[in-house]
Amino acid sequence: xxxxxxxxxxxxxxxxxxxxxxxxxxxxxxxxxxxxxxxxxxxxxxxxxxxxxxxxxxxxxxxxxxxxxxxxxxxxxxxxxxxxxxxxxxxxxxxxxxxxxxxxxxxxxxxxxxxxxxxxxxxxxxxxxxxxxxxxxxxxxxxxxxxxxxxxxxxxxxxxxxxxxxxxxxxxxxxxxxxxxxxxxxxxxxxxxxxxxxxxxx
Numbered sequence: 631x632x633x634x635x636x637x638x639x640x641x642x643x644x645x646x647x648x649x650x651x652x653x654x655x656x657x658x659x660x661x662x663x664x665x666x667x668x669x670x671x672x673x674x675x676x677x678x679x680x681x682x683x684x685x686x687x688x689x690x691x692x693x694x695x696x697x698x699x700x701x702x703x704x705x706x707x708x709x710x711x712x713x714x715x716x717x718x719x720x721x722x723x724x725x726x727x728x729x730x731x732x733x734x735x736x737x738x739x740x741x742x743x744x745x746x747x748x749x750x751x752x753x754x755x756x757x758x759x760x761x762x763x764x765x766x767x768x769x770x771x772x773x774x775x776x777x778x779x780x781x782x783x784x785x786x787x788x789x790x791x792x793x794x795x796x797x798x799x800x801x802x803x804x805x806x807x808x809x810x811x812x813x814x815x816x817x818x819x820x821x822x823x824x825x826x827x828x829x830x831x832x
Contacts, residue, residue, distance in 0.1 A: 637663075689760075691736040691753045693718045701733055708732040710769040713826075714757060714788065716740050716776055724774075727819045730826060732772075735760065740780040741787055749787060757788070761795045770800040772829055777804075789832035802829040 633641070637659055644655035662670065686692070687699035694700060701707060701721075711732030715721060716739060724730050737752045761768060773788050775781035785803055792801050804825040 690734045691738065691756060692721055692734060706731075710767065711772065712757075712760065712768060712770070713772045713774050715774050716781065716784075720774065724822060724826075727823050727826075729823050735771075737775070737784070740775055740778070740784040742780045752784075754788065754791065758791055758795045761792050761799055768796075768799055770802060772802050772804065772826070773832065774804045774825075785832070793832075801832045803832050805829045 640659045640662070641652075641655045644650050644658050645652060650658070662673075665673075684693050684695060685697050687694055687697055687702055689698050689702040692699045692701065696703075708731050712735050713724065713730060713732055714735045714737065715724070716737050718736055718738075721734050721736065724734075735753070735757045737754065737757075739747055739752050741747060741749060741752070757771075761771065771792055773785045775784045775788075789801050789803075792799060805827065
């Protein structure tokens with residue numbers, strides 16, 4: 631049986647998303663056929679505005695509606711401490727703990743030679759510039775890349791480059807508590823708090 635073009639097209643679109651296989655794509659598509667048109671229109675509008683109404687913060691590279699983002703603009707935050715994460719989702723995880731009061735830097739990935747992702751594909755140079763910036767402004771940079779092979783390689787690279795850029799800044803790595811191979815976005819709040827408190831100097 632030939633599938634109607636609009637259905638086949640949506641199935642293909644869903645399959646392009648990470649973690650969505652052919653069967654999941656089909657289930658999602660046929661589920662949406664039973665959703666009221668008004669809900670579909672709202673969903674479509676949200677998708678269409680996703681990139682149009684968001685920007686990358688020119689300071690930390692987080693995704694936000696304004697530049698600088700709300701965290702970088704917040705005078706109550708500790709601007710002397712930067713926590714470096716791989717993805718914007720990781721910021722949400724740390725913010726949920728309510729314990730971290732510093733600012734962030736988002737790399738948008740990790741160094742992965744197998745996927746042809748080198749330092750130049752990430753927002754590392756922006757971080758180096760921040761480290762070289764205002765004299766005495768930044769006291770500590772916490773490297774919070776995921777405890778995977780790629781995350782560890784990125785942390786080692788960052789540690790070396792940041793020390794070369796500014797030897798006076800304290801460079802630390804998240805403490806144990808995050809299982810090796812895990813993604814920070816899935817870690818619970820207690821584990822993340824322990825990881826920040828137990829950070830070690832690189």
